[in-house]
Amino acid sequence: MRLLLWDIDGTLLYSGGVAGEAMRAAMTTLFGQPSSNDRREYAGKTDQQIIIETNPHLTPQYIADQLDAFATAYMAELAERRAEMASRGRVLAGVPAALAYYQQRADVRQSVLTGNMQAVAAMKLELTNLSPYIDMSVGAYGSDHAKRVELPRYAIERMHAHTPHRITGADIVIIGDTPNDIACGKAHGARTVAVATGPFSVADLAAHAPDAVLPDLSDLDAVIAAIG
Numbered sequence: 179m180r181l182l183l184w185d186i187d188g189t190l191l192y193s194g195g196v197a198g199e200a201m202r203a204a205m206t207t208l209f210g211q212p213s214s215n216d217r218r219e220y221a222g223k224t225d226q227q228i229i230i231e232t233n234p235h236l237t238p239q240y241i242a243d244q245l246d247a248f249a250t251a252y253m254a255e256l257a258e259r260r261a262e263m264a265s266r267g268r269v270l271a272g273v274p275a276a277l278a279y280y281q282q283r284a285d286v287r288q289s290v291l292t293g294n295m296q297a298v299a300a301m302k303l304e305l306t307n308l309s310p311y312i313d314m315s316v317g318a319y320g321s322d323h324a325k326r327v328e329l330p331r332y333a334i335e336r337m338h339a340h341t342p343h344r345i346t347g348a349d350i351v352i353i354g355d356t357p358n359d360i361a362c363g364k365a366h367g368a369r370t371v372a373v374a375t376g377p378f379s380v381a382d383l384a385a386h387a388p389d390a391v392l393p394d395l396s397d398l399d400a401v402i403a404a405i406g
C-alpha cells in the first residue's frame with residue numbers, strides 16, 4: 179500500500195489570496211499582528227511556524243495554547259469570505275482528474291500533508307469540492323506540529339491507527355509546490371514530486387533535486403509517471 183500526500187496551497191488549489199487575508203485577519207485578532215503578505219516567504223511553512231516567526235515576542239508554548247482559538251477565528255474569517263473564495267480561488271489544472279484516478283487505485287490511499295491546521299484544510303477542500311477525494315483521517319496538518327519536516331510521522335501513525343496497513347516513509351509520495359515539501363519528503367525517504375504551480379519555477383524546484391518535477395498537474399500520464 180502506498181500513501182499519496184498532497185500539499186494543498188499551490189498544489190491542489192490557489193485560494194486567490196483569500197485564505198491569506200483570512201489568516202492575517204485571524205492573526206491580528208489573536209496575536210496583534212499579521213504575517214507578511216509575501217507568498218514566497220511563508221510558502222511550505224506550517225501555520226504555527228508562520229505565527230511563531232511573526233511573533234518572536236511570544237513563546238511557542240503560548241502560541242500552541244492559542245491554536246484552537248486561532249483556528250476558530252481563522253475559520254470564521256474564511257467562512258465570511260466563502261463567496262470571494264469561490265470567485266477568486268480555483269482548483270489547479272488537472273487536479274480533479276489526478277485525484278479521481280488515484281482514488282480508484284486499490285493499492286493507494288490519498289490524503290494531504292499541509293501546513294494548514296486540520297479544520298482549515300478541511301474547509302478549503304470543501305469550498306473547492308475536493309473533499310470527496312481526500313481521506314483526511316490519514317493526513318498530516320499544521321495543527322500537528324510547527325515544523326513541516328515532522329509531519330510525515332503523523333500520517334504514518336494515522337495509517338497504523340486507522341487502516342490495517344503498516345507503512346514506512348518509503349511507501350509515501352509527497353506532492354508539493356515548494357522546497358519545504360521536497361525537504362520534508364526526503365527526510366523520511368519518501369518519493370518527492372514537485373509541481374511549479376506555486377511561487378517557485380520548475381528550475382527553482384529542480385535545484386532541490388526532487389524525484390520528479392512537473393510544470394503543473396494537467397497531463398495525467400505525466401503525473402502518473404512522476405508519482406511512479
Ligand SMILES: [Mg+2]
Nearest residue numbers: 185187188355
Ligand atoms: Mg504549498
